[in-house]
Amino acid sequence: MTAMPAPLQFHFDFISPYGYFASLRIEALAARHGRTVDWHAMLLGVSVLKVMGLKPLMDTPLKGDYTERDVLRYAREIGINLKRQPRDPVMNPLPSARALAWVRRYHPDRTAALAHAIYGAYWGEGRDLSTPESLADLPLPGPLEGDTMAQAAASEEAAALLRADVDAALKCGVFGSPTVVVDGEMFWGLDKLDQVDRWLTRGGW
Amino acid sequence: MTAMPAPLQFHFDFISPYGYFASLRIEALAARHGRTVDWHAMLLGVSVLKVMGLKPLMDTPLKGDYTERDVLRYAREIGINLKRQPRDPVMNPLPSARALAWVRRYHPDRTAALAHAIYGAYWGEGRDLSTPESLADLPLPGPLEGDTMAQAAASEEAAALLRADVDAALKCGVFGSPTVVVDGEMFWGLDKLDQVDRWLTRGGW
Numbered sequence: 001m002t003a004m005p006a007p008l009q010f011h012f013d014f015i016s017p018y019g020y021f022a023s024l025r026i027e028a029l030a031a032r033h034g035r036t037v038d039w040h041a042m043l044l045g046v047s048v049l050k051v052m053g054l055k056p057l058m059d060t061p062l063k064g065d066y067t068e069r070d071v072l073r074y075a076r077e078i079g080i081n082l083k084r085q086p087r088d089p090v091m092n093p094l095p096s097a098r099a100l101a102w103v104r105r106y107h108p109d110r111t112a113a114l115a116h117a118i119y120g121a122y123w124g125e126g127r128d129l130s131t132p133e134s135l136a137d138l139p140l141p142g143p144l145e146g147d148t149m150a151q152a153a154a155s156e157e158a159a160a161l162l163r164a165d166v167d168a169a170l171k172c173g174v175f176g177s178p179t180v181v182v183d184g185e186m187f188w189g190l191d192k193l194d195q196v197d198r199w200l201t202r203g204g205w
Numbered sequence: 206m207t208a209m210p211a212p213l214q215f216h217f218d219f220i221s222p223y224g225y226f227a228s229l230r231i232e233a234l235a236a237r238h239g240r241t242v243d244w245h246a247m248l249l250g251v252s253v254l255k256v257m258g259l260k261p262l263m264d265t266p267l268k269g270d271y272t273e274r275d276v277l278r279y280a281r282e283i284g285i286n287l288k289r290q291p292r293d294p295v296m297n298p299l300p301s302a303r304a305l306a307w308v309r310r311y312h313p314d315r316t317a318a319l320a321h322a323i324y325g326a327y328w329g330e331g332r333d334l335s336t337p338e339s340l341a342d343l344p345l346p347g348p349l350e351g352d353t354m355a356q357a358a359a360s361e362e363a364a365a366l367l368r369a370d371v372d373a374a375l376k377c378g379v380f381g382s383p384t385v386v387v388d389g390e391m392f393w394g395l396d397k398l399d400q401v402d403r404w405l406t407r408g409g410w
Contacts, residue, residue: 047267051266051267052267054260061380062257063257066391073390074400173271176268185278191394194396195282205282
């Protein structure tokens, strides 16, 4: 018997449009190489602002303007209609990230579905998900239910689970969204997914 | 008669390993689309440190470590042997950048050759080019001569030419190395070259 290869560790912040774009490709990429995906919400407010001491991307001179254009250009290239614009007010990502950490623990095979539902609602439909209650209306697969998500997002337990996951990711060096870790090898950025693909094809180099 | 399509505007800092890697691909990319390349030295010390207010990349927590690994991994992928390591002391890029600005003005068809010679000496061979005199030993095509390069690099005129080019690039929003501007459309990052290729193929989207 051959051991199953390890899942791709996929780290993303729900407020990150590049994380959203990557979420639309990561499963197909993994499947091409017989892998699955382990979904981890991260918090750029912790890694970028606190640990790295940088400004928010959109508030960085020159880079903010470039990012706005780059996000819209990429959306257009892949034919995605974004209802939320890069310059729109940013939601509080904590309820979504906490709900995801809770689902990872109690319904791991529904983690991807919840991540897609949150990303689709926030970036695709432009909905604000800044409160636990706002998660109650997400389109979710059974056995997940909206009310349960709202309760989980408000719970101490979910907060602790997220904190542990974010701390573990930081210890591995994860700082940006999206980041893919393949058997301990870290790749940062949407534009890196093609290199991840080549890496998996060759088994390193 | 059809007008020649505009050259790709290629901006890079000689201290940037990603700029070096891009310099090895940019001409083939341009040629595939019937384009030429206009080479511009830029200064990350101006855009990143002064205008954007950020730390040097290698001094940024988490990102510095990631970048070190990423640079070596990419070099290995394309089979390049770097004598200089990402953590080695950084040269003063001004003499090289000034010499390039001077050659752009007086021997424009030799700009690419000088850029390749500088990048190859600095990253490929690990030579320090922090002084104008250090440019005298570069392998250069006629009519360029080492002594002329050293003199040009030390001249007020070259300093003024570089300043004008850097200011113009900043006004266009150029902040990182490498950056490619295609008919006014800006793409930042080594990992963007494939998207530039697709953009040129489709003529925008």
